[in-house]
Amino acid sequence: xxxxxxxxxxxxxxxxxxxxxxxxxxxxxxxxxxxxxxxxxxxxxxxxxxxxxxxxxxxxxxxxxxxxxxxxxxxxxxxxxxxxxxxxxxxxxxxxxxxxxxxxxxxxxxxxxxxxxxxxxxxxxxxxxxxxxxxxxxxxxxxxxxxxxxxxxxxxxxxxxxxxxxxxxxxxxxxxxxxxxxxxxxxxxxxxxxxxxxxxxxxxxx
Amino acid sequence: xxxxxxxxxxxxxxxxxxxxxxxxxxxxxxxxxxxxxxxxxxxxxxxxxxxxxxxxxxxxxxxxxxxxxxxxxxxxxxxxxxxxxxxxxxxxxxxxxxxxxxxxxxxxxxxxxxxxxxxxxxxxxxxxxxxxxxxxxxxxxxxxxxxxxxxxxxxxxxxxxxxxxxxxxxxxxxxxxxxxxxxxxxxxxxxxxxxxxxxxxxxxxxxxxxxxxxxxxxxxxxxxxxxxxxxxxxxxxxxxxxxxxxxxxxxxxxxxxxx
Numbered sequence: 270x271x272x273x274x275x276x277x278x279x280x281x282x283x284x285x286x287x288x289x290x291x292x293x294x295x296x297x298x299x300x301x302x303x304x305x306x307x308x309x310x311x312x313x314x315x316x317x318x319x320x321x322x323x324x325x326x327x328x329x330x331x332x333x334x335x336x337x338x339x340x341x342x343x344x345x346x347x348x349x350x351x352x353x354x355x356x357x358x359x360x361x362x363x364x365x366x367x368x369x370x371x372x373x374x375x376x377x378x379x380x381x382x383x384x385x386x387x388x389x390x391x392x393x394x395x396x397x398x399x400x401x402x403x404x405x406x407x408x409x410x411x412x413x414x415x416x417x418x419x420x421x422x423x424x425x426x427x428x429x430x431x432x433x434x435x436x437x438x439x440x441x442x443x444x445x446x447x448x449x450x451x452x453x454x455x456x457x458x459x460x461x462x463x464x465x466x467x468x469x470x471x472x473x474x475x
Numbered sequence: 476x477x478x479x480x481x482x483x484x485x486x487x488x489x490x491x492x493x494x495x496x497x498x499x500x501x502x503x504x505x506x507x508x509x510x511x512x513x514x515x516x517x518x519x520x521x522x523x524x525x526x527x528x529x530x531x532x533x534x535x536x537x538x539x540x541x542x543x544x545x546x547x548x549x550x551x552x553x554x555x556x557x558x559x560x561x562x563x564x565x566x567x568x569x570x571x572x573x574x575x576x577x578x579x580x581x582x583x584x585x586x587x588x589x590x591x592x593x594x595x596x597x598x599x600x601x602x603x604x605x606x607x608x609x610x611x612x613x614x615x616x617x618x619x620x621x622x623x624x625x626x627x628x629x630x631x632x633x634x635x636x637x638x639x640x641x642x643x644x645x646x647x648x649x650x651x652x653x654x655x656x657x658x659x660x661x662x663x664x665x666x667x668x669x670x671x672x673x674x675x676x677x678x679x680x681x682x683x684x685x686x687x688x689x690x691x692x693x694x695x696x697x698x699x700x701x702x703x704x705x706x707x708x709x710x711x712x713x714x715x716x717x718x719x720x721x722x723x724x725x726x727x728x729x730x731x732x733x734x
Binding site for chain 2: 279280282283286287289290315316378382383384385386387388389390391405406407408409411412413431432453454455456457458459460
C-alpha cells in the first residue's frame with residue numbers, strides 16, 4: 270500500500286492524480302495506524318513549517334514517519350516534506366522531525382531575483398541515485414518555495430539548483446529521498462521520478 | 476537559473492474556449508480540455524484559465540472543466556474569473572487547479588487575499604490586476620489606475636500602490652494585465668510591467684498585447700517580467716510555443732527547452 274500523508278498542508282490532488290497516471294492508487298491518510306501498514310510513503314506538503322509540525326505531532330504522524338524510516342520502507346518527501354524531515358527550520362524557528370541531520374534555511378534575497386522561487390529550474394544531480402534515473406540533460410522541474418533544505422552532510426545532497434545561490438534541491442539517505450521541487454507538477458520528467466520511486470527498494474541511497 | 480515562463484491563457488465561456496478583443500466580439504475557438512492537453516504537450520510552462528461565463532448559476536460547468544483539465548496535464552494551472560470568496564477558491568483548488576486568481580473581488584474586499592493566503596497558502600493566491608494608463612494625479616501618482624468590469628469601471632486606486640498592498644496582504648504572484656494593450660497584438664505595456672515588477676518581491680506575469688515573439692523578449696528583458704501570458708498568437712496558429720521559446724533562447728532569455 271502506497272500511503273500519501275495528509276497533514277492539512279496543502280492540496281494533495283495533484284499527487285494522487287500523477288500516481289493515477291502511472292496506474293497506481295495512493296491511499297491518502299491522516300492515521301498513523303494506516304501509515305504503519307504502508308509499503309511506501311509519500312510525504313508532500315506546502316505551507317509553513319511551524320503549523321505543519323504542530324499538526325504532525327497532534328496527529329501522531331511524527332512518530333509514524335520515524336517508524337517508517339526505521340522499518341526501511343521507501344519514503345519520498347516533496348517540498349515542505351523535504352524541509353521538515355531535517356532537525357530544524359528557520360521558518361518560525363521550528364524544531365522538526367530530524368529524520369536527517371541538518372536545517373532548513375531561508376533563500377537569501379539577491380538583487381533582481383524573486384522570492385518565492387517560483388517556476389521551472391534545472392537540477393544538477395550529484396550522485397547516481399535510482400530515483401533520479403533516466404532524466405535527460407536540460408530537464409527542468411517545478412519549484413515554489415522560500416526556504417531550502419540543508420542537510421548536515423554533503424553525501425546527503427543528491428542534487429542542487431541555482432537561484433542566486435546553489436541550494437540542495439534533492440536530498441536523501443538510505444530509504445529516504447526528498448525533492449524541494451514538485452515531481453507531480455513537473456511534466457513527464459517529474460512523472461519519471463515518481464515511477465522510479467515506485468519501483469525503488471530503498472536500498473541504495475548512500 | 477530560473478526559466479521565464481510562457482503561459483497560454485484560455486478564456487472559457489460556458490465550457491468553451493473563446494477569444495475576443497477588449498472583452499468583446501468573442502468567437503468560439505475550441506474545447507478547453509483538448510487545448511490544455513495540446514499546450515501541455517507543446518511545451519507550455521503553465522496554463523491560465525479565465526472563466527468569463529456570464530451567469531453565476533453556470534459555475535459548475537467551469538469546475539467540471541477544471542477537473543477534466545487536471546486529469547490531462549502535469550503542469551501547474553490557475554483559474555480566475557468570478558472568484559468571490561473562500562468557497563469559490565476551495566472549489567477550483569480541490570478540482571485540481573494549483574492557483575486561483577482574484578481580481579475585482581480583491582479590490583472590493585482586500586481581506587479576501589489574506590483569507591485565501593491563510594487558508595491555502597500565498598503560493599495559491601494570484602492577484603489579477605486590470606490596469607489603465609491615466610494622467611498622474613493625487614489618487615493615481617504612478618499614472619496607472621486599477622479598473623474593473625473589463626476596463627469600463629475606473630476605481631480611483633493607484634496600480635503601483637495596489638500591487639504593493641496586495642503583497643503585504645499575502646498575494647504570492649501578480650498577473651498584470653494592461654487594458655490599453657489587451658487584444659491589440661502590438662506589444663506588452665513595458666513601462667507598467669517594469670514599474671510593478673521592480674516594486675514587488677513576488678513574481679509578475681505580464682499580460683495583454685502579445686502579438687509576436689519580440690514582444691515577449693521585450694517584456695521579459697526590458698519589462699523585467701517573470702512570465703508572459705499569450706493567447707491569440709498561439710490560439711490561431713501564427714506561432715508555436717517551441718518557436719517562441721527558441722526565439723527567446725537565441726537572445727539569451729532562460730526558457731525551458733526540454734519537456
